[in-house]
Each structure stands twice: as structure tokens, then as C-alpha cells.
Amino acid sequence: MPSGRYSFHDTHDDTPLGEERFSCAAGPSGWRYTAQTFAADGTTDGSVDLTLDSRARPMRLELRRHGWQVRGGALAGLTWVRxxxxxxxxxFTREGNEKAHAFTGRSPAFLLATARMLALAEGTSARVRVVSFTEPLLAPRTLDQGWTLEATEAHPTDSGLLTVRRFRVADLETGEEGLVHMAGDVVLSAPGVELEELETPPGAWI
Known part of the structure; x- marks a missing residue:
């Protein structure tokens, strides 16, 4: 059961934006990620709870941030209540539904979920429609992303070889893109995200 801490920063000027303390694990029929989020001053400001089924579809999502809450899951595409x-x-409560494949947002959990769902082979690409919940109000935005698995590399560590996958992820509306490095079910780095602590080794890539 990997657990640790991610830090967030502004991608333009590196201003610290807070952190996320997480744990995740494979279950009998899927994968679950839970986390507490903290502001830059260390105060608790939200939480993340994402459960995937065996096909990496979001069966249950609950996000909390500054009093806002989103609950959603895979139903006729994606359905949620904010x-x-x-x-x-x-x-002011609103329901939403979109013919999309995955949720996304600031948490690395969403990168891991989308990568698992796409199951790309090295050198291949895919286009995926996602619903993003923006910070800090968790307002929904639907967009198309392009994912490419550029390389898979094995790095020696004290506990054996660590397989790292390098993805290029692009917002197909704005053209903005960045590199995401993953090892098992842990994100090592991504735009605006760094893995600061890892208490237990990454879980196997499924």
C-alpha cells in the first residue's frame, strides 16, 4: 500500500500551492486512492477519495476543497453532483453529466487513473475526453486530452529494478502539454507536482 506526500507548485513561477498526503492500494476488483490536501501554510483544506473498478473506470469519486464538494462516478458516461x-x-447545488471517460484535476490520482484506463503500449497515443474539476472551487470543465507513452525505462534501486513510464499529456484545446513520470501506482513528477516522500514502494502496474 504506497503512501507518501506530493507537493504542488505554480508551473509558471514555482510558487508553492500546498501538498497532498496520500495512500493507495489495489483491491479485489480495482484500485482506491485516498488523500488529505493542505494549503501552503499547512492548514487542511480538502480531501480526495477515488475508487476505480477492474477496467479503471471511476466507480466513486469524492472531492472536498474549501467547503465545496463533488461526488460522482461512471454512469451514462460520467455523472456528478457539486x-x-x-x-x-x-x-446552488448542480448535477452534471458528460459523455466522457475519466475525471481529472490537480490530484495525481487522476493521472494514474487515466493512464491505467488507456493501457497504452510504448510509442502509442490516444485521445480521451475528461471532466476536470478546477481549483479551488471544483468547477467542472470538459476537455480532450492527448496521451502518449513515450518510453518505459528500468532504473536500479536498492530494492531492485524500478520501471518508470514517461507520458506526454496535452490539452488538445489549448495545446499546453507536459511530461508525467510514473512508477507503478505512484506519480514521480508531473507539471506542478513533485513526489516529496514515499513511505512504501509503489504498487505493481496493472
């Missing part, structure tokens, strides 16, 4: 803890009469 609300705020102070919206007791549901005046």
Missing part, C-alpha cells in the same frame, strides 16, 4: 457545505437548501 455542492457547498453552506448550501443547506440545495439552491
Amino acid at each position: 455542492t457547498h457545505v453552506e448550501d443547506t437548501d440545495l439552491t
